Amino acid sequence: MASVERKSNVPMSHPMTSGDGPHSYYKNSNFQKRVLEAAKQKVKEAIEDKLELNNPGFLGKSGTFCVADFGCSVGPNTIIAVQNIVEAVQRKYDDQQSHQQKNSSSLEFQVFFNDHVNNDFNTLFRNLAVPGRFFAAGVPGGFTDRLFPEASLHFAHSSYALQRLSKVPEEVADVNSPAYNKDSIHCTGFSEEVAQAYAAQFKKDMENFLNARGQELVGGGLMALTIPATPEGFVSSQTYLGLSNDLLLDCLMEMVKEGLITKDKVEAFNLPLYFPPIKELEAILHNCAYFSVERIDSLARHQNKWPVDPSLPSLLRAFAAEVFKQHFGVEIVDSLFERFAKKLAVNYETYAAKEEPLNTFIVLKRKMNV
Amino acid sequence: MASVERKSNVPMSHPMTSGDGPHSYYKNSNFQKRVLEAAKQKVKEAIEDKLELNNPGFLGKSGTFCVADFGCSVGPNTIIAVQNIVEAVQRKYDDQQSHQQKNSSSLEFQVFFNDHVNNDFNTLFRNLAVPGRFFAAGVPGGFTDRLFPEASLHFAHSSYALQRLSKVPEEVADVNSPAYNKDSIHCTGFSEEVAQAYAAQFKKDMENFLNARGQELVGGGLMALTIPATPEGFVSSQTYLGLSNDLLLDCLMEMVKEGLITKDKVEAFNLPLYFPPIKELEAILHNCAYFSVERIDSLARHQNKWPVDPSLPSLLRAFAAEVFKQHFGVEIVDSLFERFAKKLAVNYETYAAKEEPLNTFIVLKRKMNV
Numbered sequence: 001m002a003s004v005e006r007k008s009n010v011p012m013s014h015p016m017t018s019g020d021g022p023h024s025y026y027k028n029s030n031f032q033k034r035v036l037e038a039a040k041q042k043v044k045e046a047i048e049d050k051l052e053l054n055n056p057g058f059l060g061k062s063g064t065f066c067v068a069d070f071g072c073s074v075g076p077n078t079i080i081a082v083q084n085i086v087e088a089v090q091r092k093y094d095d096q097q098s099h100q101q102k103n104s105s106s107l108e109f110q111v112f113f114n115d116h117v118n119n120d121f122n123t124l125f126r127n128l129a130v131p132g133r134f135f136a137a138g139v140p141g142g143f144t145d146r147l148f149p150e151a152s153l154h155f156a157h158s159s160y161a162l163q164r165l166s167k168v169p170e171e172v173a174d175v176n177s178p179a180y181n182k183d184s185i186h187c188t189g190f191s192e193e194v195a196q197a198y199a200a201q202f203k204k205d206m207e208n209f210l211n212a213r214g215q216e217l218v219g220g221g222l223m224a225l226t227i228p229a230t231p232e233g234f235v236s237s238q239t240y241l242g243l244s245n246d247l248l249l250d251c252l253m254e255m256v257k258e259g260l261i262t263k264d265k266v267e268a269f270n271l272p273l274y275f276p277p278i279k280e281l282e283a284i285l286h287n288c289a290y291f292s293v294e295r296i297d298s299l300a301r302h303q304n305k306w307p308v309d310p311s312l313p314s315l316l317r318a319f320a321a322e323v324f325k326q327h328f329g330v331e332i333v334d335s336l337f338e339r340f341a342k343k344l345a346v347n348y349e350t351y352a353a354k355e356e357p358l359n360t361f362i363v364l365k366r367k368m369n370v
Numbered sequence: 371m372a373s374v375e376r377k378s379n380v381p382m383s384h385p386m387t388s389g390d391g392p393h394s395y396y397k398n399s400n401f402q403k404r405v406l407e408a409a410k411q412k413v414k415e416a417i418e419d420k421l422e423l424n425n426p427g428f429l430g431k432s433g434t435f436c437v438a439d440f441g442c443s444v445g446p447n448t449i450i451a452v453q454n455i456v457e458a459v460q461r462k463y464d465d466q467q468s469h470q471q472k473n474s475s476s477l478e479f480q481v482f483f484n485d486h487v488n489n490d491f492n493t494l495f496r497n498l499a500v501p502g503r504f505f506a507a508g509v510p511g512g513f514t515d516r517l518f519p520e521a522s523l524h525f526a527h528s529s530y531a532l533q534r535l536s537k538v539p540e541e542v543a544d545v546n547s548p549a550y551n552k553d554s555i556h557c558t559g560f561s562e563e564v565a566q567a568y569a570a571q572f573k574k575d576m577e578n579f580l581n582a583r584g585q586e587l588v589g590g591g592l593m594a595l596t597i598p599a600t601p602e603g604f605v606s607s608q609t610y611l612g613l614s615n616d617l618l619l620d621c622l623m624e625m626v627k628e629g630l631i632t633k634d635k636v637e638a639f640n641l642p643l644y645f646p647p648i649k650e651l652e653a654i655l656h657n658c659a660y661f662s663v664e665r666i667d668s669l670a671r672h673q674n675k676w677p678v679d680p681s682l683p684s685l686l687r688a689f690a691a692e693v694f695k696q697h698f699g700v701e702i703v704d705s706l707f708e709r710f711a712k713k714l715a716v717n718y719e720t721y722a723a724k725e726e727p728l729n730t731f732i733v734l735k736r737k738m739n740v
Contacts, residue, residue, distance in 0.1 A: 121492055
């Protein structure tokens with residue numbers, strides 16, 4: 001039975017496409033970059049308004065400020081994000097020093113780049129090799145686990161990574177479950193059982209993430225997250241992120257008709273991706289004992305829609321190729337994404353008219369005494 | 371002029387052969403492993419006798435013990451080395467806790483693996499993916515530079531890495547210099563000018579290394595180094611490490627005769643490797659303001675000689691192939707090391723009769739107030 005192979009409890013780990021070739025994440029992460037650029041100002045504000053650098057003991061004896069980016073991939077976005085953080089903290093520190101007429105003692109930064117163990121850290125490190133204002137380190141491992149010593153981080157960041165689940169929920173790949181997701185490859189939002197299974201997995205991952213970071217951040221430390229969510233009153237397939245997944249299914253079904261893959265194989269396939277309804281996400285955040293919720297906001301909601309640009313197929317390929325490869329084999333990937341590009345061109349009007357996802361920007365603060 | 375291309379000031383960076391294929395460092399580091407095994411007991415003793423874990427403020431508020439291995443390559447040796455350190459520190463900590471009848475509060479470890487930016491960190495991270503007793507991070511960059519925040523490390527380790535120079539000394543590749551090293555590819559010890567140039571580069575690299583670590587280690591922190599040196603009264607070519615380089619030159623000259631490479635190219639080639647005369651090494655160590663020298667010792671000097679085993683050609687290949695590749699092109703590497711294996715078999719008696727290098731084991735302690 002095709003579905004049996006998906007029942008493993010081992011968390012899946014699908015890195016972005018490695019290297020810096022034409023299909024790499026490095027060359028195809030413009031969409032994520034626009035999201036990041038929109039978040040930069042909000043991150044600066046959070047540091048300006050919420051970070052209590054002056055609190056005694058906050059920095060520790062050695063005066064090092066430690067930053068971690070979770071789900072960093074290979075750059076350049078992670079580098080842009082951490083440089084923004086480092087600059088904003090440095091500015092605040094300098095202001096405070098001059099205000100207090102102190103001799104500007106120097107602040108040092110250590111920045112940790114985290115992603116799955118099979119992320120291409122070699123490419124990330126080569127991209128980092130520009131003169132930086134920080135000491136860099138790569139940290140391999142899934143971010144639903146503890147990755148750092150207790151109270152060792154001052155700022156945690158994660159952009160467009162928490163929608164990736166640690167694994168496909170077991171029920172949706174189980175042919176005997178009412179949640180078996182035969183007719184789709186993601187959580188469209190139309191099936192209650194499938195939605196519940198995805199929601200439960202997301203909640204578990206998110207809670208694990210928050211509890212791990214709660215232990216790793218010092219009291220008063222900040223966390224800035226950007227997570228694509230589904231707006232109130234809509235389901236995922238009504239947004240263009242959801243529609244992309246539906247179009248990918250159409251392509252797979254074409255390939256079934258041509259005898260390139262089997263129907264069973266497609267029915268058993270599910271993406272480990274979830275765009276939570278905004279209320280679900282908010283409830284999880286407010287429920288976490290370690291953090292106070294300082295801000296939940298959406299990026300550029302009232303400005304122009306995010307451009308849906310012609311690079312979308314490449315972007316999706318960089319993001320998801322590994323998942324398809326592991327299930328269907330490497331030989332189908334080129335064909336799948338070529339079909340997707342064509343389908344997108346044909347459906348462009350539909351696509352552009354879809355609801356935009358809520359690119360949710362979140363600031364959490366580690367409580368002092370938990 | 372063939373030598374001009376070597377005059378660059380850019381530090382060279384030659385990683386170990388990556389991956390875990392038949393020629394990889396991962397599969398061909400048994401010699402280094404034996405050195406490491408011999409050092410393990412001495413590292414334990416240093417931790418037992420010299421580490422003042424109980425000193426107030428030594429561990430800092432969060433109670434994390436930070437270890438770094440410099441020149442880690444891809445494993446498994448680096449993992450064996452840091453596990454030995456972690457276990458010894460944990461044992462000492464537990465003993466102290468039970469002695470003081472304290473509730474055993476837990477100690478956490480963060481371990482940093484450092485090597486050049488083009489080291490194969492992806493392979494290292496996959497090799498690390500066994501349940502560990504520490505939080506792991508990779509730190510890319512040359513270890514003659516600062517790589518960590520001030521006072522952020524408690525134990526620094528480096529085994530068989532400091533003999534690799536940050537670059538070939540300029541004079542030995544300069545056809546107009548009296549130190550032009552036309553007739554050899556390393557510092558044989560027979561030419562005074564060549565020896566001076568290599569010695570100066572080693573001194574500079576070693577001082578940079580010690581000054582950087584001096585800033586990074588907390589007061590009372592320890593550093594354990596293993597460095598292959600040349601014993602008193604001998605020159606490098608009289609030890610089997612030096613002889614290996616001489617045999618490699620013989621192979622290159624054979625290839626010149628066969629028209630595979632040019633004589634100019636061989637004359638301009640030098641290995642960025644140096645086995646310092648033991649007195650030179652000792653002088654540099656005693657001269658460093660940051661550290662007190664707690665121990666200088668040689669590994670297994672009075673026991674059996676290190677086995678000279680049939681894996682030596684593979685070992686040298688894993689270690690040096692990249693350097694040859696960059697100078698002569700990838701196409702000569704297979705042939706070069708096949709010739710070397712044959713030459714070694716023919717010269718095995720000579721080889722085994724050579725002086726062994728001084729595998730020098732060093733313990734330094736970061737002074738409290740510098």
